[in-house]
Amino acid sequence: MEDQLQLFFDETNFFNSIVLGSLLPDKLWKPLPHFLQTWIRNYIGGTSVYFISGFLWCFYIYYWKRNIYVPKDAIPSRKAMLLQIIVAMKAMPWYCALPAVSEFLIESGWTRCFSRISDVGWPAYLVYLVVYLVFVEFGIYWMHRELHDIKPLYKYLHATHHIYNKENTLSPFAGLAFHPLDGILQAIPHVVALFMIPTHFMTHIVLLFIEAIWTANIHDCIHGKAWPVMGAGYHTIHHTTYRHNYGHYTIWMDWMFGTLRDPIADSPKKVM
Template identity: 30%
Template sequence: MIWYLAELLGLIQIDRNIKQYEYQTHPSYAGNFIRFGLDGIVGEYVSTVCQTFLFALALYFTLSCSSYYYFFKKNKELYLPKLNAKFYIFYDIKWSIINMFFETFLVSIIRVAQPRFSLMYYNISDYGYWYIPISIILHIIFDETLTYWVHRWLHTYGYLYIKLHRIHHFSKDITPFSGFAFHPLDAFAQAVPLFTSCFLFPIHMNLFLFFGLCTTSWAISIHDNVPALPLKFLLYSTHHTIHHEPGLGGMKNFGKFTSIWDRIMGTYEEPDRINFGWKQQQQQLNKLKKVNDFYESILPSDLNKIQKKQ
């Protein structure tokens, strides 16, 4: 909205008619999806709600069912032979559907507002290829920062945890179906950074959609308990397994994609003690040891190490 105010004050010039046309001709445009005979922005909003919900539903069940079948059924003896727990799969599916349905109405308001008020753009030529990596970095910084603090506040303040976030932590032993099992307001609060970065700086529509797909895929993958790519720069599945542990585990590893804020704020916990019987887990860690050691030397997981260096 800062940029929109600057536009109103005449500090920057954006042709909203062109932006609206580019938005309506983009393949992702939901305005012609399902309208129920409604015209104008109301019809566009209804179409966006329907498209967002149905796409989220299809993506959730495709990814979660595939991951669950692969890791928990077909290859359980390879990846998770020691994981014998009581899973609340139907509970997670129920809350995932509730979450997707109600959150969709909130998310769609932002989606409809994007072409009208944000700096979303649709042609790479508007800013050039050189700007793409800059926008990626800016988005990750914005998304990681807000998501970390929202997630941490949901655990810090008892009222927020009990009323909202406890739904997600009902499952102490997680499965891919847990990835979307949130109270809708909880999920929306953590999704806001993804949908609002374009109001602060220009971001290409395709890049925005890519980040949305990454967020969905990541939410499923960090609940499978298998550290397939144990790069310590990332917060991968066993980091999140710790986060779901009863007690102090829930006060660790709050980040979204990366471990940066957890390391800076002292809420990081190493995930290596979590191994449900995957024999190649240590081999994967050994392959990435130099990369992880280099990252550790730059941003130690223990704040005391930083103080000692100083």
């Protein structure tokens, strides 16, 4: 067990040295506590992913492919995107505390994580991954739904995100424009899963950062038509009706619990 925990610690140390070691002199970051190193590394990584994915996405759909994917009158203003960036940047330090905490829990041996896929074999790894993703999908669906159904949670937390509720205000930058506690609550199923499902450590960290890219995708107002993916077409309906399409990666939870609205079969006028 101690050898396994040391592998986790060595892995996070390696990631910290790559990110912090390439940006800062050793004397500035190596004396810092391990948890603080991890948080700074996640903050740098999370902020980089947010801006790189956001700017590339916006450049592609609003300028390079202008009027192909999004009509001119549906392109959000620079002011709207700047406001989304400001909200996301205020929350980013708190967002990045979550993977730092999950890494601490893993390094402390309190979860069911494993370091190497060879520890369980590829068939078991794939089964565990599917179970993990289903659990996360279920958890995010209900967390998101309760953030709407429980009025104080909506008023004081989730309403911050729903300022952006039309095509000409939604943009990839809105993907992380949440009250910080709201964003953490919606990501918490990723951490809860670690206590119940054997999970590959590196896969868990990668999936947390994929969240940032995925949330950019579902806020670009482009309906990808890739069943059963919960694409932006479905999520735009969520921003206009507030009562449908709470899912994250797929439409299955909404289908199971009766909250699904199809962007083709149901126009916004029909479902509002």
